[in-house]
Amino acid sequence: MNNEEMKQKLKEFFMSDLGVDGDVLNFDTPLFGDEIGLDSVDSLEIISFVDDNFGVSMTGVGKEHFQSIDTIAAFIENNKA
């Protein structure tokens, strides 16, 4: 899976599982800002999804890595086995 496919898979997860409107969600949109408005419960869902689908643990990782689809994808890229 290339980087673009990974981001698309993450976007589909945000739309289907976290109820985010795909029209306002770009790869660089802040996930926890006013516009999308995710919270700490959603961050646990993100950790679980990334672990199950990419085999990368984000438990205890700094919140700067959760800022957008771009930063999550970059973290996965840099930490996958």
Place this chain on the structure above:
Amino acid sequence: MMNIFEISEKIAQRPPFQMIEKVVELVPNESAVGIKNVSVNEPYFMGHFPGTPIMPGVLICEACAQLCSLVIEKPAEDLEKNLYVLLKIDGFKFVKPVIPGDQLEISVNKTKGGGVIVGFDCVVKVNGNVHAKGSLTFTSIPKESLGK
């Protein structure tokens, strides 16, 4: 198969907040089918509603949650430090009212988890008819973090 005595060894809730009375099927970490008998003597029927007893939807969710907690296998050292708590209730529908005399047959199936969260699909039937369904998600939190 578990009776009320075996269930009480596994979960912390007690009457009048014990919402699973019998487990008829159990596959650890996967699924279970449990029974709750709904009696007119239950205290919440005094107020919900006077003269028209209907089981509150949140307590149907609680019954499902207690059955899920029996499915999640926890090592003893984990239970000493951590508490499994309800994190999310998704898409619950209360298709038909539950009234005194009904026997709830509750089925829960794990859909995701093993890591930081565990998710279940739940279906509640009375006489084979669906009365409620939805999804529940749990996580574990360190007991020492409570209230901080």
